[in-house]
Amino acid sequence: MRAVVSFVTGGLFGLGLLISGMTDTNKVQGWLDVFGDWDPTLAFVMGGAIIPMAIAWRYTIGRKPVLAAAFPTPPEPRIGRNLVIGSVMFGMGWGLAGLCPGPAIASLSYGGIGGLVFLVAMLAGMVLTPGLRAHFDSALPAT
Amino acid sequence: MQYDWIMGLIGGGLIGLAGALFLLVNGRVMGASGIIGGLVDGSGRSDWAERAALIAGLVTVPAIAALAMGGSETNLTGNWVIIIAAGLLVGIGTRLANGCTSGHGVCGISRLSLRGIVATAFYIGAGGLTMVLFKHVLGVI
Numbered sequence: 001m002r003a004v005v006s007f008v009t010g011g012l013f014g015l016g017l018l019i020s021g022m023t024d025t026n027k028v029q030g031w032l033d034v035f036g037d038w039d040p041t042l043a044f045v046m047g048g049a050i051i052p053m054a055i056a057w058r059y060t061i062g063r064k065p066v067l068a069a070a071f072p073t074p075p076e077p078r079i080g081r082n083l084v085i086g087s088v089m090f091g092m093g094w095g096l097a098g099l100c101p102g103p104a105i106a107s108l109s110y111g112g113i114g115g116l117v118f119l120v121a122m123l124a125g126m127v128l129t130p131g132l133r134a135h136f137d138s139a140l141p142a143t
Numbered sequence: 144m145q146y147d148w149i150m151g152l153i154g155g156g157l158i159g160l161a162g163a164l165f166l167l168v169n170g171r172v173m174g175a176s177g178i179i180g181g182l183v184d185g186s187g188r189s190d191w192a193e194r195a196a197l198i199a200g201l202v203t204v205p206a207i208a209a210l211a212m213g214g215s216e217t218n219l220t221g222n223w224v225i226i227i228a229a230g231l232l233v234g235i236g237t238r239l240a241n242g243c244t245s246g247h248g249v250c251g252i253s254r255l256s257l258r259g260i261v262a263t264a265f266y267i268g269a270g271g272l273t274m275v276l277f278k279h280v281l282g283v284i
Contacts, residue, residue, distance in 0.1 A: 003196040005168045010200025012161035013173065013245070018205040018215060020154020021147060026218045032270040035279060041151040046248060048155025049162065053253035056163035068170030075241075077257045086240025087247075087262040091269025093232030096225050096277060096284060099217070100244045101237055102175035104230075105198060107217045109206030114219045118230040125234020126180040133239060 002067050014106040020045040023107040025098025032095050081140070082133065162250055169193065174246020175201070176237035184238070220284060236266075 021027040021041055030039030060071045094100050097118060104111075104119050111118075162173040171193075178194045181187020187194050209215040220226060237243040240262050242251065247266075251259015277284045 002169050003192050005164065006193045006196040007200040009161045009165040009169075009173060010197035010202075011204035012157050012164065012200075013175075013197075014201040014203075014205035015208055016154040016157030016159075016161060018154070018208055018212075019157065020151045022154065023205070023215065023217055025220070027147070029274065029278075029284070032267070033274045033278060034271055035275060039147075041147045044148045044151035045155035045158070046252075048152040049159035049249045050155075050253045052156060052159030052163045053166075053249055056159075056166050057254040059167065065166070065170030066168040068168075071166070071170050072172055074254065074256060075258055079258065079261050082239045083241070083258060083262055084265055086236045086238070087265035088236070088269040089232045090236030090240060090243060091266035091271075092273045093229040093234075093236060094244075094266060095270035095273030096232070097219060097229035099219065099229070100175070100233060101179065102201070102243070102245050103217075104233070105175060105179060105201050106205045107215070108202045110209045110215045111217045111219065114221065114223075114226055115217055117223065118219065118226050118233075121227045121230025122234035123179070123183050125231040125236075126176070126183050126238050127234075129180075129235050129238035130184055130186075132235060 005067065013102065016045075016049070017103050017106045020048075023103040023111075028098040028100075028103075029095065032098075082136070085136075158245070158249060159253075162245070162253075165197075166250075172246060172250045173197075174242050174250060176234075176243040177241065177246055180234075180238050222283070225284060240266075 017023050022045055027039055027041050031042035065071055099118055104122055107115050165171050165173040178197055182194050242262060247259040247262040
């Protein structure tokens, strides 16, 4: 049953990405290109997504999920080196290609060979990360 | 186009509904990089079926919808060096930071998570600077 809900979640997520134009790299790069022909669409997508999510988070207070034991606990509010370095690296890749992980997966069927190569490179980066993280942490102790 | 913001709002609402469904029923945060990252690096072995089912929905539903709309276009660059470099940066960066646009952006900001807000500020800032450097200064994208 949890898998069925997961499939529906993925489907709604993907449909939302397609309809909103977020699988079109021109719209994403247009949003990031403040000094070019700026495209505000992404702000509306973010706003449209954050409103139902904020209501859902409010609803979790004092309740339990339907098919799980507990809601996820908030992460420690620690702003570490990995959060900052990782987000800067992600932002650079996002700007260069105009794809982030959700749209890269959602556009698999119509993204062509370029989209497939991006996805494979992204997954390779994800496989490499635990080793890189261990390397960083041993070279520079966490602050 | 003049109606793009309406489509953005509707599509964004669907993304938010998806995240709300996953949270309220399965008790989980809908973060694309975490869900697929756990599948490929082995850290999500215990709940692989749930992860794989979400990815299956995320691929098949837009595939059918795009066909019904008469096709869709990602307008991705044809420069292979940029495609591969960007893919590696997105893969490593999102796993190092433990989240991307959906996890830190949509799910984090909506619960007023400081980590989500800081991560989003850094990836949007870095994306904006990347556009300045690689598009306006170097002219390669």
